[in-house]
Amino acid sequence: KAGVTQTPRYLIKTRGQQVTLSCSPISGHRSVSWYQQTPGQGLQFLFEYFSETQRNKGNFPGRFSGRQFSNSRSEMNVSTLELGDSALYLCASSQEGASGEQYFGPGTRLTVT
Amino acid sequence: DQQVKQNSPSLSVQEGRISILNCDYTNSMFDYFLWYKKYPAEGPTFLISISSIKDKNEDGRFTVFLNKSAKHLSLHIVPSQPGDSAVYFCAASRYSGNTPLVFGKGTRLSVIA
Numbered sequence: 191k192a193g194v195t196q197t198p199r200y201l202i203k204t205r206g207q208q209v210t211l212s213c214s215p216i217s218g219h220r221s222v223s224w225y226q227q228t229p230g231q232g233l234q235f236l237f238e239y240f241s242e243t244q245r246n247k248g249n250f251p252g253r254f255s256g257r258q259f260s261n262s263r264s265e266m267n268v269s270t271l272e273l274g275d276s277a278l279y280l281c282a283s284s285q286e287g288a289s290g291e292q293y294f295g296p297g298t299r300l301t302v303t
Numbered sequence: 304d305q306q307v308k309q310n311s312p313s314l315s316v317q318e319g320r321i322s323i324l325n326c327d328y329t330n331s332m333f334d335y336f337l338w339y340k341k342y343p344a345e346g347p348t349f350l351i352s353i354s355s356i357k358d359k360n361e362d363g364r365f366t367v368f369l370n371k372s373a374k375h376l377s378l379h380i381v382p383s384q385p386g387d388s389a390v391y392f393c394a395a396s397r398y399s400g401n402t403p404l405v406f407g408k409g410t411r412l413s414v415i416a
Contacts, residue, residue, distance in 0.1 A: 194346070223403060232307070232392060232406035233347070246403045280346055288403035289335060289396035294346030 192217065194283050194295035202301045208269040211298045215262050215283030221245075222264040223288045224256060227278040227297075236279075238288040239264050246288050268300075276302045306330045307395050309407035318416045322380040326393030326407055329374065333405075335398035338367060338378045341390045341409070350391075351378070354398070383414045 195214045203209050215222050223246075224236040235248040239258035256266045262283075268275055278299050282292035308327045316322045324338075334355040339347035353360040353367045353376070360367050366379045380387055390411050394404040 225406075230408065232309075232408040233394075233404075235403045235405070238403055246401070248403070282346075287401045289398045289401045291337065291349050291352060292347075292404060293349070294339075296344070296346050 194281055194293055196279075196281050196295040196298050198298060199296065200299045200301075202303060203271050204303055205271055205273060207271050208267065209271060209300060211266045211268075211279055211281075211300075213264045213266070213281030213283075213295060215264070215281075216293055219283035219285055219293070220262055221284040221287045222258055222262065223282045223284070223292060224264070224266050225280045225282065226250075227280060228276075233280060235288070236266070240287060271302045273302050276300060304329075305407075306333075307393055307405050307407040309391075309393055309410050311410050312408075313411040313413070315413045315415060316383045318385055318414055319382045322378075322383045322387065322412055322414065324378040324380075324391050324393075324410050324412065326376050326378075327374060328376075328395050330395070330397075330405075331374070332397050332400070333395040335396050336367070336369060336376050337394045337396075337404065338365075339392045339394060339406075340387075341392060347392055380412075383412075385414050385416050388412055388414045 223238040225233040238246040337352040338350040341347040390409045393407040
């Protein structure tokens, strides 16, 4: 089975712009979760989508949003980018949901200048 | 409030010896615990998990121990190999409540040949 794929792998944006990141889960996985990893921090949960519905949400501002399509592919959007949004954004898919074993993609490295 | 803590940012071990990585948690509702390994430029990879009904789980060279009364878990790697050099993340969740994984900040393990 193909693993979780994320595009793009690297991205440079300017403050105030918006960005959309994409994630394709493992075939058959209906749960997709997004995490943010910043230097010195662990992975911080953004949100989980399951069957096109947001099922869990982390403690991030409304500038961070996401959606899931009928084929389970997911996108994450960040509007009005801030310097502090520079991070590695990881997508993970699961058969069990956000509380179980997650299979991670390689991540998208976002740099905001 | 950090619910999952990995108090050692780094650990160095000689090849062939035991590596012990520690993790503490504060939320007594957590009932599922996982360890992930992360290499640079890759997403985290699942290593091993344990549910709260057990106190030990083994998979090859990896063993996870859970001490519920102390709210402490540890990952033992025996024998350690240079390829084990990576950042290790501890994670926990309320599996029964489908709450998302909460990650520690990670411990960087260096196995010296």
